[in-house]
Amino acid sequence: MTETDKLRLAIIVGSTRTGRFGPTVADWFTDRAKRRRDLEIDLIDLADTRLPAELTDLGDPLPKPVAALAPRLAAADAFVVVTPEYNGSFPAPLKTAIDWYYQEWHAKPVTFVSYGRESGGQQAVAQLRLVFTELHAVTIGSHVGLPSYWDRFAADGSWPRPSADYEAAVKTTLDQLSWWAYALRAARNNNPYTP
Secondary structure, three states: OOOOHHHEEEEEEEOOOOOHHHHHHHHHHHHHHOOOOOEEEEEEEHHOOOOOOOOOOOOOOOOOOHHHHOOOOOOOEEEEEEOOOOEEEOOOHHHHHHOOOOOHOOOOOEEEEEOOOOOOOOHHHHHHHHHHHHHHOEEOOOOEEEOOOOHHOOOOOOOOOOOOOOHHHHHHHHHHHHHHHHHHHHHHHHHHOOO
């Protein structure tokens, strides 16, 4: 496989909260994704991007942090959004980050790694599917949900516990995401997408 055949996968850490668990989940998932020969990973932590919370008006110049992130999103062939579930939804900084961009999401597959209480972030994922559909992205069926994630720590503090069987979910999710990413990249190259 050549470098041009590889898919560029942007993994987005959606929580910016102090004491967040998102980087731990993202690092774990990224480690699994890096084991694949078909993926080139770009880990994007929204806490590091410093995107403004207030959106500008149409036609106004983009703030520097927004302009700096745009090419990374545009270069991605696929996205994985790592999100907690807060109060039955996803974090406000994640929605703001999504809303800063439009064409960058078009005709690209998106999936999720969610974590939360007993549902594992299912409500956050359901709402994100609606948001990304409005942006002409394709949300795939498989995703990784981590219910009661605080119980998944091993005694030595590592995560997840060896008995926590998430490997199959990661493999299925990445297999589906790759299939869609290759198909949609070929479609965009043959016929540029216009909404």
